[in-house]
Amino acid sequence: MSEFEQMYREVILDHYKTPRNHGILDPNDAVAEGQNPLCGDEVTVSVRFRDGDIIESVGFEGRGCAISQAATSMLTDLVKGRSAQEVAVMQKEELLDEIGIPLSPVRLKCALLGMGVLKVALHQSKGTPLPEEWGTSSGDISVN
Amino acid sequence: MSEFEQMYREVILDHYKTPRNHGILDPNDAVAEGQNPLCGDEVTVSVRFRDGDIIESVGFEGRGCAISQAATSMLTDLVKGRSAQEVAVMQKEELLDEIGIPLSPVRLKCALLGMGVLKVALHQSKGTPLPEEWGTSSGDISVN
Amino acid sequence: MAVTTANPLDSAVLRADFPFLEELSGGKPLAYLDSASSTQKPRQVLDRMRAFYEHEYANVHRGVYKLAERATEGYEGARHTVATLVNAPSEREIIFTRSATESINLVAYAWGLQNLGPGDTVVITELEHHANFVPWQFIASRTGAAFRHIPIDDAGELQLDALDDLARDNSIKVVCVGLVSNSLGTINPVEKIGAWAHEQGAIIVVDAAQAAPHRPIDVQALDCDFLALSSHKLCGPTGIGALWGRRALLEEMAPFNLGGEMIRSVGLDKTTFNELPYKFEAGTPAIAEAVGFGAAIDYITGIGLASIEQHEHELTRYAMERLGELDWVRLFGPPIERRAGIVSFEVAGIHPHDVAQILDWEGVAVRAGHHCTQPLMTRLGVAATTRASFYLYSIAEEVDRLVDGLHKVRKNLG
């Protein structure tokens, strides 16, 4: 199997070319956006709950590479029907297993962007814990 | 000639052990003190003028190594009878020739400390130019 | 612009100086087309640093013993070399820093905190690297100064006709501009902007990180006030950069980092500062790195900056031609006449990360991302670009391999 085929597995290309749950839900109960500081990619994730904090559906939009788009698409399927709390503490390994390809640290950031932003949305609406890497924005600059 | 004899020439040792013009003049027309930032040595130089800006006598005090003490002692002899302006633009080479020993950059700082402080004293009393390396103290810190 | 009278450089010979080229990637040396991010290092630089550590190493400045003298000579000799490279009026005006980024932070903090306030304006450009953008934005927000930019046109060139409007309320105190854009290769008209800044009574802070490796620089001819550069982009080690500053400004400024070396005397209630340049070099400096920086400057000036510039110009022209033939590749940036050795592009429908990933498997290393110029990316309407950049060891064959690789990218993901 070539390096290409190892990383750009058929299922990855499929999710990349026809992403599931694409688009921002309207109406929604939570929405967050986030960037990958390494490359500037952005993703927006929206969530609708049922029965309190059970995730009914997730919709996303954004720009990113095949890995980040496919991973976010897979994630949206994966979390449906789970509680916000469950998803907030969901290990990255679960998503990575689903993706099932070898990833360098840089590409790992691509793969995990959507998951991070989803957790931010849950944090904002349900107060669930924030992931480590989304907790240090103090001191943002605003200028006039 | 050993390295010791090359640097600690007889005349250096003589000026070191019996410095000329030692002590602060009282009364005096100008006085300044300065430090060698590399080692913390300090020297205070005092000047008395005659006929306007002719240096009548110079007296110094301080702590420092043989080289710095001897060089300052030699300097006090050298400048007597010159005008403030002349001394302000006096080249370091003139003093170094007098000292007549090989000096590394660090020891050069020792040898030239007295000359720098003398020029500061002249600057303060007669407005003569400051040497390059004594001009950048802006931003001194004072605390309570 | 290429000076066509320079001696052509012989890349084939020079490539033998670069050990990384002995490394094979799929049977061929890696086509390293990411020199704008950081350059590879020649043996001459690595040998010099090793020799320094083995025979001349001690802490600098204060030691009376010979080994410390040798170390100090090495370190101060490098300062002399940097001063010569940029034609500084005095070596005292060269301050060693970690990087071009730190050089600019030094100015932003030490000059900016003292000289900016409400009612003042800081001007940067829309294509500025974050290094000459974010420190100013931060200091502007701390001091209450306004933060404005010189916009670019669609080709990625500064719109100088916007200057009048910026100057309208006569509040500009500092203008910050790079000589060469690291994302687009644009060569900016810094002399003109500097003259305009001085008319306003403002100072100009020039980011030469992307220019110094590739073309001669003369701070006196540029008539700028501060200029920042970096060692790792010109064949030197990481961990060292330099700031040149106009003496009178440096003397008036408070220090930035504080500690050993930068003091004249320290007391419990009063402390005074050392002469230039030491006032701005607190603590043990990057000693061996300075020596390596000096060796790198000797290496590139030995080849000749005009020759390097011409070599890169020809390669860039060739790359633009070859890429221009592909109608599914969009090139960003100015025409070749006002461009340094950098080519940023977009492959239709394929994200730069995927482009770079597949190129890597073909033994071609390029950069994909925002290149630390997010405001520029916003202006271009993209999140990221793919960027190829050249240096003295780059050859046309590597451009061919890039183009072949792009065909493969398109075949696989298009």
Add this chain to the structure above:
Amino acid sequence: MAVTTANPLDSAVLRADFPFLEELSGGKPLAYLDSASSTQKPRQVLDRMRAFYEHEYANVHRGVYKLAERATEGYEGARHTVATLVNAPSEREIIFTRSATESINLVAYAWGLQNLGPGDTVVITELEHHANFVPWQFIASRTGAAFRHIPIDDAGELQLDALDDLARDNSIKVVCVGLVSNSLGTINPVEKIGAWAHEQGAIIVVDAAQAAPHRPIDVQALDCDFLALSSHKLCGPTGIGALWGRRALLEEMAPFNLGGEMIRSVGLDKTTFNELPYKFEAGTPAIAEAVGFGAAIDYITGIGLASIEQHEHELTRYAMERLGELDWVRLFGPPIERRAGIVSFEVAGIHPHDVAQILDWEGVAVRAGHHCTQPLMTRLGVAATTRASFYLYSIAEEVDRLVDGLHKVRKNLG
């Protein structure tokens, strides 16, 4: 204090690792007794850095290609090594800086500007290195905070009975103290001072520059808030140091240097910051130096810090005995039980510069000066001292050569 159960180290074997010892000074290897100022480098560290530049070099973090991945692994691997050395709860709490000096400046600026003001008090010690003194004095003067010190007694030990008085008006916000005095070798009771600082609601900033090379350090056992260390003092390259900081404090702080790498997103009117530790690492970091720092830590921990400590303890005891026999030599500092491998002294009637100069001609390198501790010198009533300091490659024969050299000093200048 020496842990007498450590494996004794074999200096004779270790000395073969240090190329500088092949250099002869008057027929013998230089007796380098200035390791407190900076240490020499073993082959293992130099080899690792060279290999890194030849086979793994590229800019870090953003590159998608393999070479950049390798570089990032090298750099981040070094962070892991530093985290392990100081027992940090998380690697994210390790920030790479140029030096211990810059580490402390980072805290003084980024924490200090935000948390200090009139009515607050900063406490340092009378024997502090300028690196943990002048930045705090500067920030105190900028913010209007008071600046107070813990005094020392005649043996150069901190007078803890002065603490109550300092705490009287309940205004202390930060206490800055070194683990080991670089001038006297005093080992300070940092746990006690830290507990006291925390009682006041203050934080404690620990300067471990002079301790980390010589003894195990554990930020969790020390229960401190920030800790600074430096590579060049522990067999590593210049140009790199580290700051450990308590996560919650680092997260609340604004950045220090700004530029690439430390941002999450940059816009013309709003910029947000990256996660830890990157928020504090603006620009291209000292990449190869970090790798060398890691290799140096591997080298010294491979030998064993407890063994190094014991070796130095024995040498110091020997040096104090031999120097103590000379009634024209005055030793400064605490008894051997509370002293690291540093011996500062005065030769009656002879200035330290002259002492060091003559010793150099005898092939013995010692430091003469204020050692960046002028307030301490003032307290001791001297402008400067002569200092001998030891490391893992130091041997008793070098102490003998020092003593022989001092006899010569006295013969010539006494």
